[in-house]
Amino acid sequence: MSPLLRQWGRAAAPSPADWPGLIEAYRSWLPVSEATPVITLREGATPLIPAPAVAARIGRGVTVHLKYDGLNPTGSFKDRGMTMAISKAKEAGCEAVICASTGNTSAAAAAYARRGGLRAFVLIPDGYVAQGKLAQALVYGAEVLAIRGNFDRALSIVQEMAASYPVTLVNSVNPYRLQGQKTAAFEVVDALGRAPDWLCIPMGNAGNISAYWMGFQEYARAGRCSSLPRMMGFQASGSAPLVQGSTVEHPETIATAIRIGNPVNREKALAARAESGGAFLDVTDEEIIAAYKLLGGEEGVFCEPASAASVAGLLKRAEEVPSGATVVCVLTGNGLKDPDCAIANNDAAFHTDLEPTLPVVAGVMGF
Ligand code: AN7
Secondary structure, rough: HHHHHHHHHHHHOOOOHHHHHHHHOOHOOOOOOOOOOOOOOOOOOEEEEEEEHHHHHHOOOOEEEEEEEEOOOEEEOOOHHHHHHHHHHHHOOOOOEEEEEOOOHHHHHHHHHHHHHEEEEEEOOHHHHHHHHOOOHHHHOOEEEEEOOOHHHHHHHHHHHHOOOOEOOOOOOOOOHHHOOOHHHHHHHHHHHOOOOOEEEEEOOOOHHHHHHHHHHHHHHHHOOOOOEEEEEEEEEEEOOHHHHHOOOOOOOOOHHHHOOOOOHHHHHHHHHHHOOOOEEEEOHHHHHHHHHHHHHHOOEEEEEHHHHHHHHHHHHHOOOOOOOEEEEOOEEHHOHHHHHHOOOOOOOOOOOOOOHHHHHHHHHHH
């Protein structure tokens, strides 16, 4: 039993309503003060879900857990960084924020900025943002600019905008983003009672892998865990600059969230790999979709394709996992973000246009 479950066994079960959001929960670990206006949607405290079907494909006593960050308020891990970035922007008196996004950053930026009373401008690659994410940015009240160009082009424009105009950049070059995101590593250690042996994570701009590594290191220095994980970062084969070691001019993948050719956190991610004895690997779109179906169909966990890259990568490297190891795969976003991908990629029995009668239904069911 995990230490957290043991602790809950002794007292009354905590109500989710008690969770104050990650800034209050981890205040002493974060660069906030009494003067910081905390903009929160009670993000964080996402479940660490056992994944027996994934573990069974590896065998040898390996245990696998899924850090399901798709259960954050806007459906992705970006909320962890955005509660910090928007709170600090508001503290600094800023009135508008801007970001480039493959979708999830724009949804989170819009939600937190509007909740804090700030304007939110988001630049997205026209035609390459999943429907759910676009819907969120619009409903949360962002001002959405779709450009005829990819994420990397959008990011360079917003960086210049923030340097020239009174708008605060909330992409992961904003240091408060990674500060907020490091709390996911704290939660993993708090739930397991130790650091995992392997941490498997998808990489786009490589902010999240850098944030996790910072979090694990800080917890280890404070004596909260006695070991550190190997950081295993995965990219889609058509969009794998960190695996290839050079910028990809025209990144392509079904996992549009990580369709990024020139990651801004390259140096931090390379340091995380080197310091942790980790590795980077690419996974094909076919391998991503196979993991996506396995997670949905056997684990009951619906994530978006980019997130499934962490499990695809783990399975691709299964032979290298030490016997008895504890592995955590980060599921960065909710499957509902990308319904088009779900409808196009499943093995479900879907019978349509049926006569509404009992014999027809029973017949289809095989009775
Ligand atoms: C589901 O929203 O870059 O390596 O603009 O949405 O920290 O970039 C999203 C990235 C993984 C990669 N999984 O994280 C954006 C954006 C999902 C994501 C990543 C993203 P980083």
